[in-house]
Amino acid sequence: MTTSNAPAAVTAKGHIFAMLDVDGDGVISRQEYLARPERAAAALGRGGDDPLVLAALTAHERVYASMDSDGDGRVTFDEYATWAGAEAFDDVCRQALGSLFDLADTEIDGTLSRAEFTRLRVALGNPAENAETAFDALDTNGDGRIDRDEYLGSIRAYVTDGASPMAEALHEGCAVSTGACGAGVRR
Numbered sequence: 001m002t003t004s005n006a007p008a009a010v011t012a013k014g015h016i017f018a019m020l021d022v023d024g025d026g027v028i029s030r031q032e033y034l035a036r037p038e039r040a041a042a043a044l045g046r047g048g049d050d051p052l053v054l055a056a057l058t059a060h061e062r063v064y065a066s067m068d069s070d071g072d073g074r075v076t077f078d079e080y081a082t083w084a085g086a087e088a089f090d091d092v093c094r095q096a097l098g099s100l101f102d103l104a105d106t107e108i109d110g111t112l113s114r115a116e117f118t119r120l121r122v123a124l125g126n127p128a129e130n131a132e133t134a135f136d137a138l139d140t141n142g143d144g145r146i147d148r149d150e151y152l153g154s155i156r157a158y159v160t161d162g163a164s165p166m167a168e169a170l171h172e173g174c175a176v177s178t179g180a181c182g183a184g185v186r187r
């Protein structure tokens, strides 16, 4: 299991929790979490009967159930901190993040173009202004596309180490655009 006490890793965890606790009441509610794929689907023009939307909802349900260990429909920071880590990422988060990627990949070529990335980012409630910076940080091989492995690998590195191109992107305020599913690092 990957664990880290690095300041960057602790910062990453705080960033992700704050991003998912949309109303800032110190709890990630079920509704707050499940609104993410719903909002993305609606903004990307996908209906509720789209198999990709159903897959995204199922994947997010699974993450929430995993994260909410006492099953009360509220994820506190302590609950989140105990749960989050590389293991949670590999078990459930990779699938949820991949599902958002697939929703945004409207050309179905397995990569996100700048336009597709920006649409996903806006769909998840972030302003489009710094999409360029975020895109450049995530396009690690600089080919003008973010492929699925590049995308998921960057987020995994961020949630386990707090250090990756994702950190730069998050510090630009683009946390929501990454679609981070809630897997942060363990203390």
Ligand SMILES: [Ca+2]
Binding pocket: 020, 021, 022, 023, 024, 025, 026, 027, 028, 029, 032
């Ligand atoms: Ca909340």
Ligand SMILES: [Ca+2]
Binding pocket: 068, 069, 070, 071, 072, 073, 074, 075, 076, 079
């Ligand atoms: Ca709970």
Ligand SMILES: [Ca+2]
Binding pocket: 105, 106, 107, 108, 109, 110, 111, 112, 113, 116
């Ligand atoms: Ca594409």
